[in-house]
Amino acid sequence: MTRRQWMKMLGQGAAAGMALPLAAQLPPPGQQQRAAAPGSRHPAQMGGMATPRRPGRKNVLAWGDVRNGFQHDSVSHAFSVIEELGYVSQLYDTYIRTDSQLITKHGLYGSDGQVVYGHDLNDFDAIFFFGVREIDLTAEQRADLLAFVHDDGKGFVAVHTATTAFMSWPEFGDLLGARFVNHPWNTVEAPVVVEDRSFPATRFLPPVFNFRDEMYQNKGINRDEVDVLLRLDVSHLDTRQANIELHNGDFPLAWSKSYGKGKVFYCALGHHRTVWDIPDVQRIYFEALRWALGLTPGEIRPHPMRPAAAAPVPLAPPLAPCGPAWALASRRR
Amino acid sequence: MKSARPLGWCCIAILCAAVGAAAQAPARPPASPQALAGAYPFPQGDPSGGRGFGRGAPAPRNMKTLLVWADTRNGIAQHDSVSHAAAVIERMGYETGAYYTFIRTDSNIISYHPKMTTGQPASGGPSLANVDAIFFLGHRDVPIDAAQKAELLHFVHDDGKGFVAAHMASTAWMDWPAFGDLLGGRFDQHPWGITTAPVIVEDPGFPGMQFFPRVFSFHDEFYQIKDFSPQNSRVLMRLDTAGLDMSRPGVQKADAPYAITWAKMYGKGRVFYSALGHDASTWDNPAIQRMWFNAIEWALGVIPADVTPRPVSTTVPPPPPAYGRGGRGRRGGRGLGR
Numbered sequence: 132m133t134r135r136q137w138m139k140m141l142g143q144g145a146a147a148g149m150a151l152p153l154a155a156q157l158p159p160p161g162q163q164q165r166a167a168a169p170g171s172r173h174p175a176q177m178g179g180m181a182t183p184r185r186p187g188r189k190n191v192l193a194w195g196d197v198r199n200g201f202q203h204d205s206v207s208h209a210f211s212v213i214e215e216l217g218y219v220s221q222l223y224d225t226y227i228r229t230d231s232q233l234i235t236k237h238g239l240y241g242s243d244g245q246v247v248y249g250h251d252l253n254d255f256d257a258i259f260f261f262g263v264r265e266i267d268l269t270a271e272q273r274a275d276l277l278a279f280v281h282d283d284g285k286g287f288v289a290v291h292t293a294t295t296a297f298m299s300w301p302e303f304g305d306l307l308g309a310r311f312v313n314h315p316w317n318t319v320e321a322p323v324v325v326e327d328r329s330f331p332a333t334r335f336l337p338p339v340f341n342f343r344d345e346m347y348q349n350k351g352i353n354r355d356e357v358d359v360l361l362r363l364d365v366s367h368l369d370t371r372q373a374n375i376e377l378h379n380g381d382f383p384l385a386w387s388k389s390y391g392k393g394k395v396f397y398c399a400l401g402h403h404r405t406v407w408d409i410p411d412v413q414r415i416y417f418e419a420l421r422w423a424l425g426l427t428p429g430e431i432r433p434h435p436m437r438p439a440a441a442a443p444v445p446l447a448p449p450l451a452p453c454g455p456a457w458a459l460a461s462r463r464r
Numbered sequence: 465m466k467s468a469r470p471l472g473w474c475c476i477a478i479l480c481a482a483v484g485a486a487a488q489a490p491a492r493p494p495a496s497p498q499a500l501a502g503a504y505p506f507p508q509g510d511p512s513g514g515r516g517f518g519r520g521a522p523a524p525r526n527m528k529t530l531l532v533w534a535d536t537r538n539g540i541a542q543h544d545s546v547s548h549a550a551a552v553i554e555r556m557g558y559e560t561g562a563y564y565t566f567i568r569t570d571s572n573i574i575s576y577h578p579k580m581t582t583g584q585p586a587s588g589g590p591s592l593a594n595v596d597a598i599f600f601l602g603h604r605d606v607p608i609d610a611a612q613k614a615e616l617l618h619f620v621h622d623d624g625k626g627f628v629a630a631h632m633a634s635t636a637w638m639d640w641p642a643f644g645d646l647l648g649g650r651f652d653q654h655p656w657g658i659t660t661a662p663v664i665v666e667d668p669g670f671p672g673m674q675f676f677p678r679v680f681s682f683h684d685e686f687y688q689i690k691d692f693s694p695q696n697s698r699v700l701m702r703l704d705t706a707g708l709d710m711s712r713p714g715v716q717k718a719d720a721p722y723a724i725t726w727a728k729m730y731g732k733g734r735v736f737y738s739a740l741g742h743d744a745s746t747w748d749n750p751a752i753q754r755m756w757f758n759a760i761e762w763a764l765g766v767i768p769a770d771v772t773p774r775p776v777s778t779t780v781p782p783p784p785p786a787y788g789r790g791g792r793g794r795r796g797g798r799g800l801g802r
Contacts, residue, residue, distance in 0.1 A: 193547070198572045200579075200586025205534075207567040214551035218744075230539045230570040241538035242607035243603040248541040363529055369543035404558075 136450075148395040187381070189223040189424045190254055195261035197230045203292060205404045206261050212407045213259055216417045223424060225259075226250060231268055236275040242410050251278045257286030257423045259416075261401075263298045277302055281391030286423025291401040294349050306390045308357045309349040309396060310384065313374045318345045318402065322443035323384060326436075330387060331361045331429045332396065332419040333348065336411060339443040345402035350376055352383050358431045361385035361398065364439055387422070389431055394423045408449035518797065528563040528764045531595040535571045539604025543632055545744040546601050552747045553599055556757050563597075566590040571608045575615055592619045596735075597626030597763045599756075600633045617642055621731030626763025628756070631741040634687060645731045647737055649692035649723065655714035658685045658742065662704035667776060670700050670727060670769050672758030675751045678781040679704065685742035690719050692726075698771040701725035702736070704780055721776040725755075727756060727762070728771055734763045 156274075192211045208384045217223040232239060232247075233255075239247040252275055261354050268276070280287045287306065294311035297303035304310055320343035325336045363382035370380070385398035396419040406412055422429040470790050532550045536542040541722055550567045557563040576593045578586040592615055608616070620627045627646065634651040637643040644650055660683045665676045666737065686703060703722040711716075725738035736759040761767045 166501060196570075197568075197589060198570050198581045200572075200584075202589030202591055204564075207565050208558060210547075210567060211551040211554040211558070211565075214547055215555065218548060218551075224544070225547050225551075226542070227534075227550055227567055228569045229567065230535075241605070243605075247538065249536075250542075265582075394755070435767070443778075 134330045145441060179299050185224060185307050188221060189256040189426070190250060191217060191223045191225050191257050191259055191420065191424070192233055192250075192252075192255045193225050193227045193259045193261070194231070194234070195227075195229050195263075196266045197229050197263060199266065201263045201292070201295075203261075203263070203402065205407060208404045209261055209290065209407050210259075210399055212413060213416065213420070216233065216413065217288075220417075222426065224254070228399050229295055231272065232316060233267060234265065234268060234272045234276050236278070237271060243434060252283075252285075253264075253444075254275070255279075255285065256425075257288060257420060259420065260287060260289040260296075261291065263292040264295050265299065267295060269298050270439070273300065273302075277306065280393030280395065284392030284394075286420070286425070287393060287395045288419050288423050289388070289395070289397040290416070291345075291347070291399055293397060293398070294347065298407065304351065306395060307434075308386055308388050308395065309351045312348050314345050314347050316346055316368055318343065318374075319368065319439070321346060321368055322439065324362045324436070324437070324439045326359070326365050327358055327360045327432060328361050329430070329432070330333065330358065330360050331422050331427050332387070332398075332415050333385070335414060336443040336446050337446075339364070339439045341443045341445050344400050344406055346382075347399040348375065348377060348385070349399065352381070354381075354435060355433055357383075357386045357388040357449045359436070360388045361381045361400075364443075379436075387419075387429065394425075405449055409446055410423050411446045435444060461462045465574075465693065483791055492687070509565075525688065527561070528766065529590065529594060530557060530563045530565045530597050530598040530760060530764070531573065531590050532565055532567045532599045532601065533571070534567070534568065534569050534601035535606045536601075536603055538607055539635070543742065545631075545741060545747060548565050548744040549630065549741060549747045550599075552753065553756065553760070557751060557760070560757075562613065562757070562761060562766070565599075566595070571602075571606060574608050574612045588638050592616070592623075595625070595629060596765070597760065599760065600627060600629040600636070601631075603632035603635045605639075606636055613640065613642070614697075617646065620646060620733030620735065624732030624765075626760070626765070627730070627733060627735045627764045629735070629737045630756070631739055633684075634689060634739065638786055643690055646735060647696040648726060648728050648735065649689040649737065652690035652716055652719055653714045654685050654687050655712045656708055659683070659708075661686055662707035663709060664698045664704050664777070665701055670698070670771075670800040671762055671767050672755040673700055675754050676701075681707075682740070684740050684746055686720050686724060687739040688714070688716060689723055689739065692719070694721065694723070694724050694776050695773050697723070697726040697728035698773055699723045699726050702776065708781065710771070713742070722798060723776075726758070727769065728773070734765070734771075736763055742762050 140168065150299045154347055161404065191213070195206045195210065197206060210225070211270050214225040214227060217225045226233070233249070233251055236252045240249055241247045258279070279285050289307055294307060294309055298310065320341060322339050324331050324339050328334050328336070335366070352359065361384040365380055365382055365386050387394070387396045389395065398415055398419065400406055400412055400415070421427045469765070519621070530553070532553055534546050534550055536546060554567060557565050570585070573590050578589070578591045580586050584643060595668060621626050634647060634649055638650065659680040660681055662679055663682050665673050665678050668674050668678065699721065701724050702723060705722060724740065727734070727736045729735070738755065740746060740752060758767065762769045
């Protein structure tokens with residue numbers, strides 16, 4: 132199977148609402164249709180370019196403001212994968228932005244202050260966040276971002292470096308649920324324990340799987356409020372390093388939580404480009420987005436740390452490249 | 465914007481059985497005690513061998529780097545197709561290994577010494593110093609300062625890097641004459657709106673053009689291009705005005721030959737522009753994808769092409785049997801397959 136065939140399968144499964152085993156049913160097509168969000172701009176204002184939203188489709192803002200210079204190499208590929216999943220499944224349209232112009236509910240303005248018509252937070256149903264470190268937002272933008280999740284009940288799916296973002300902004304920590312404190316082992320292969328095998332984004336994974344990536348140490352998880360989905364098993368890693376700050380062996384890698392009325396999902400996997408080619412990783416984020424968009428139900432069930440229930444197994448490797456034959460014939464690798 | 469996917473519900477239903485079986489199929493090896501060590505080999509195909517390139521370290525020597533630059537913060541509204549176009553360009557390079565792509569919708573990286581939003585030097589990421597070509601999807605008055613403008617011109621003109629531009633790129637920086645020199649033409653409205661029109665391939669020898677019929681009908685928002693001269697650019701495609709309503713308001717006779725795709729040199733740098741690409745589904749068209757892919761390869765200096773300017777043909781090749789919408793010959797026309 133090639134990557135594109137896999138994506139088509141994911142997409143068709145989602146569209147059919149039944150194809151993927153264990154996937155929760157979609158509401159019937161009629162219920163997906165809804166009127167434009169309150170803030171949607173009239174098509175006449177769009178200059179015929181940005182359609183307000185396509186019927187039955189959600190709008191996802193793939194937001195990775197990397198203007199602060201800490202750009203991970205995988206960000207663009209991750210966005211491309213997320214875009215293709217939405218495009219093929221026809222569940223959502225993706226707007227890729229590495230700037231923060233759209234993080235507002237108070238209208239869009241160009242660099243010289245003139246009005247720019249287009250989508251702002253009122254038009255989006257979820258944010259796929261791959262930002263890093265301190266991001267230049269005004270106080271109004273910050274308030275709008277919090278309200279987008281907390282009051283509007285929209286989705287916030289955050290990736291890898293998201294826990295390094297806005298360290299100086301406590302409310303963002305409340306939204307996300309944890310903060311980054313280093314990656315003590317850098318890129319390492321280690322078992323990952325699936326602590327919640329009923330949540331849509333993790334229910335298809337084996338109980339424990341081996342994974343190689345840059346493993347983050349995320350601090351501040353409150354297990355009374357957050358449903359930890361994936362945890363790094365550190366039993367075979369050196370936990371006596373100086374930069375280890377979690378001393379109870381509890382290293383959450385993915386979780387879901389609520390923030391006000393909104394749905395928040397975080398997963399640390401995704402440092403390397405090739406991680407985004409692993410089918411199970413694509414499905415983690417695809418199912419997380421469907422949940423955050425309100426297309427699939429998923430219960431947030433906080434629980435104490437759970438031990439590994441089985442020996443780790445590897446995940447299926449990345450799929451074959453899916454370029455057209457003419458392009459693959461010129462492959463250079 | 466409509467879907468390009470022809471699969472109907474019945475087709476999906478048939479697939480369901482296969483999908484269900486396939487999704488359950490990837491048999492996981494039985495758990496074993498030694499599964500801990502080395503059980504999961506790092507995926508093949510990452511030239512860094514899994515180490516990654518760090519934050520902004522250059523790609524390996526044999527890989528070219530492409531910057532998809534789609535700053536749409538100014539102007540009327542972002543085209544809905546921009547993100548899909550950027551993703552298609554990224555995937556073609558990724559899957560073939562021809563180039564690695566950075567997608568950016570800001571303009572901080574348009575500098576040899578990019579700065580963070582704080583004004584401090586950026587610690588990594590793409591910049592004019594480490595990318596081999598730009599794929600430009602910006603529009604209107606892209607916010608870069610005078611120093612950045614000079615560096616952008618230097619990047620193409622003196623460093624001999626590539627600059628590939630699509631559709632709304634010809635609306636960019638109308639008040640900056642040097643950019644007009646770089647690109648070779650300017651947007652002069654789209655008097656016909658979104659329509660189906662015949663397109664003449666002027667140079668089937670340019671990489672990518674051989675996949676188009678000499679005349680083909682295409683459905684898109686066709687730009688009228690002004691300030692264009694066949695003496696400066698090699699015309700690759702132009703509109704066949706015989707198939708267009710030339711009496712519409714806004715049609716400028718002075719804009720002949722109505723070039724919509726061309727290639728040219730700007731100093732030492734290679735420049736390619738095509739106006740095709742308004743709708744997201746345009747970017748799914750295999751012939752269009754090949755056009756962009758080969759244009760990028762040429763702009764990256766991977767494949768050669770003759771872009772010596774020459775006069776536009778005076779005769780129109782015989783028309784296709786029927787002008788149809790781009791689909792696969794529904795009416796027997798020689799439209800482009802999907």
